[in-house]
Amino acid sequence: VDAEGRQLPYLDHLILVRFDGADSLRQAALRADVDVQAYPLRPDDLSTFAASTPTDPWRLLELPSSWHLTMEANVAYQEEPLRTFFGERGVREALMLGIDRQTINVLCYDGRCTPRQYSPIPESPWYDEGLSTAHVAYDPGRAGELLDEAGYGHRDADGWRSDAEGRRTSFRLAIVSATEGPLAIAARELSANLADLGIECLVEPLDPLGFVRRAAANRIEAVLTEREGMLMPIVSEYRRLFRTVGDYRDQWAGGYLYHRLYGDAPGDVVAVEPPADHWIRDLWSLWDQIAVSPDEEERNALYARVQALWQQEVPLIGIVGGVPRPCVVASGLRNLREGLPYDLETGGLGLQRPETFYWERPEQHGVVTPEPTRPAAD
Incomplete structure (x- = not known):
């Protein structure tokens, strides 16, 4: 009703219009x-x-909105040396610290975004300022120190970092995008940031079908993608991060998740079993408890532990959000x-x-x- 108590003329019909794109x-x-x-x-x-x-x-x-730009480094990639490289917690923190988020923000989004980790937004009941700001300050000096400490201090003849066996630290960064546009520009800036650290990051545009096929075989090394789901993460994050594989936005541990959901099969090159003491098992255990708890207070307490573990282990490389x-x-x-x-x-x-x-x-x-x-x- 309006201010005088009269019934408002609510809508009787909703017309949906189809567009080509x-x-x-x-x-x-x-x-x-x-x-x-x-x-x-x-x-x-x-x-x-x-x-x-x-x-x-x-x-x-x-x-x-809960929109975020993120880089997902595949910690469960099927081959070495990338699985070990991305599996190092210090490497993931170095990737966080080595990104110039303000430049990406200005070039791609007119400065409207906020540098932040992939985390609940301020409008969410589960907002955690410490998590949202963890490791987002641009600090390439500290990033280099972390890479040295992780065993990637040696440089080859071209200046790229290498592991103890002399293998170059190089990976392909997939984008499901045209060669121009904000996502492509952000990918090139990210590649340049990592080159400054001595990490070779090769941007690889893929069409949607090509990406899905590659993801289904656990052949995505890393992907730059856009995610949402951080308004009601206790519901949507579980479904998105821990119940689906092969999507554009679920490549950070696809091999581990595939093993969790489907186990091993003869000749299977997709499933990767995480080590017995891997932190992702703790993450799964917390989510399993959340899924069956009938008590809201208990669920929130468990989710607070999820967020603490997320902040500690840096599973995703959050870039900007809050737009x-x-x-x-x-x-x-x-x-x-x-x-x-x-x-x-x-x-x-x-x-x-x-x-x-x-x-x-x-x-x-x-x-x-x-x-x-x-x-x-x-």
């Missing part, structure tokens, strides 16, 4: 051919829509609330309530519905 949808949103749209608009679309004026037939909402999600709304459409977080990883459930949306002038938005037709009699 994200680019055509963005253009339709700019022309106000759609009335409300958030997905698949991206953080780097903000600059396009932020130039809106009061005379435009739409307005822009900037919704808090708003653009949401384009037609002028006159009401009850979309600003400030409500947007997250794709909540199983289709959102905080906005479409059943309460209404038009200021509903007479301009009527829909003529055809009479239902009956099938012809035989």
Whole structure:
């Protein structure tokens, strides 16, 4: 009801429009051919829509999102020496410290992001500032020291670091992206940052099908990707990180997870059994306890231990996050609330309530519905 207690003209019909791709949808949103749209608009679309004026037939909402840019180094890669290299906790911390996040933020996202680890966002009940800021300060000097301490202090004739057996520290960084655009630019900057540390990082653009095939065989060495799921992580993070394999965003320990879910099979080159004392077993144990606990307080206490372990072991290399999600709304459409977080990883459930949306002038938005037709009699 409105302020005077009269029933508001809530919506009776929802019309879904099919578009050929994200680019055509963005253009339709700019022309106000759609009335409300958030997905698949991206953080780097903000600059396009932020130039809106009061005379435009739409307005822009900037919704808090759990979007993150992350690098996933495959700690369960099927071959050496990469499995040992990425498996070193000091190496993963060095990768964190060796990334110039502010430059990537400015070049790719107009400076709108925040350098942070992949972790719950401030709007989440499980937000942990210590976790979100762990190891994100750019410190290539300390990163080099950690690599030396991990046994990668030797340099070959070309200046690249090598292990004790003289094998170069080199890996392919996959991106499921075109050769241009924010993700590709970020990948090149990341490669340059790691080159400064003496690590050879070769950017490898892949099409979606090629990536899935490579991932299914545990042949992804590392991937630069975008993740969400950090609004309600106690639900979505478990499903995303510990129950699926072969996705663009689940390559940090795919071989270990495959072994956990499916075990070994004769001739299987995908499953990799983690050592008996590996920290990932502790992580799995905590999640298993969370999954069956009927007590919310106990679940939260267990999840706090998950976060502490996540901060200590650095499973993912978080780069930036904390950027708003653009949401384009037609002028006159009401009850979309600003400030409500947007997250794709909540199983289709959102905080906005479409059943309460209404038009200021509903007479301009009527829909003529055809009479239902009956099938012809035989």
